[in-house]
Amino acid sequence: MDEENLSRARAVLACRRLALVGASRDPRSFSRAVQRELTARCYDVVPVNPAAGEIGGAPAVARVQDAAPAPEAALIMTPPSLAAAAARDCLAAGVRRVWFHRGAGRGCASEEAVALCRAQGVEPVVDLCPFMVLDRAGFVHRLHAVLRRRARPRRAAAPA
Numbered sequence: 371m372d373e374e375n376l377s378r379a380r381a382v383l384a385c386r387r388l389a390l391v392g393a394s395r396d397p398r399s400f401s402r403a404v405q406r407e408l409t410a411r412c413y414d415v416v417p418v419n420p421a422a423g424e425i426g427g428a429p430a431v432a433r434v435q436d437a438a439p440a441p442e443a444a445l446i447m448t449p450p451s452l453a454a455a456a457a458r459d460c461l462a463a464g465v466r467r468v469w470f471h472r473g474a475g476r477g478c479a480s481e482e483a484v485a486l487c488r489a490q491g492v493e494p495v496v497d498l499c500p501f502m503v504l505d506r507a508g509f510v511h512r513l514h515a516v517l518r519r520r521a522r523p524r525r526a527a528a529p530a
Contacts, residue, residue, distance in 0.1 A: 372497070379495045379503045382467045385442035386414055389434045389465065391456045392448035392478070393417035393425045401447045402426055404471075404500055411504070416441050418459075434463040443467035445500065446478055453483035461490050469495035 382388070388408060394401045405426045408415050417425035420432040431437045434444055434456075444460045446453060446469065453470060460468050468487050470479035479496045487494045 374493075375495055375498060376503065378467070378493060379469060379498050379500075382443040382445070382469045382495060383500070383503060385467060386412070387416065387439070387441045387443075388413055389416045389418050389437060389441040389444040389460070389463075391418040391434060391444055391446045391460070392452070393419050393422070393430065395419065395422050395425060397426070404445070404447070407501070407504065418444075418456075434459045434465060437463070440464055443469070445469045445471060446483075447471045448478050450476065450478055450480040450483075453478050453480045454486055457483040457486045457494075461486065461492065466492055467495075468492055469498070469500070471499060472497050 390401060390405055392401060393405060396402065402425070405415050405417060409426070409428075415428060416437045417428050417430040418432070418434055418437070419425060419430050422430040424430055434441065440463055442465070444465045444467070446456045446460070448456050457468060470483065471477060472479065477497065479494070484494055484496060
């Protein structure tokens with residue numbers, strides 16, 4: 371696991387008001403598990419979903435820019451095809467800490483989304499799941515973090 375990326379992830383989690391971009395209306399979705407965990411840890415989570423009025427008992431907003439007060443950071447959990455639009459919205463709202471979620475799959479970051487952030491001086495978190503960084507996460511999440519740390523050097527050493 372890249373230490374700079376991990377440091378940025380911890381900086382996001384040091385913020386107390388977080389936008390959860392791509393929050394799902396489905397209570398069984400992974401984004402809802404993240405919302406529940408962050409809320410249980412006393413974060414003020416703002417669900418962002420243009421198709422929902424309320425998610426997980428919290429009022430949802432259509433865009434990060436619609437949240438008042440503005441969130442300090444954003445955790446983006448959209449499909450990669452929507453990540454650039456989500457990044458634009460976060461940047462327009464003045465959010466300077468952006469995290470593109472990645473669990474076991476490809477993750478939500480796209481080259482365009484990351485480039486948009488960097489062009490505005492925002493170095494986003496990529497390639498991490500919040501459960502891999504949160505203290506006292508469950509065993510499966512800690513194991514995932516360990517496996518990711520061990521796999522990362524091999525990938526970096528592979529020819530491009």
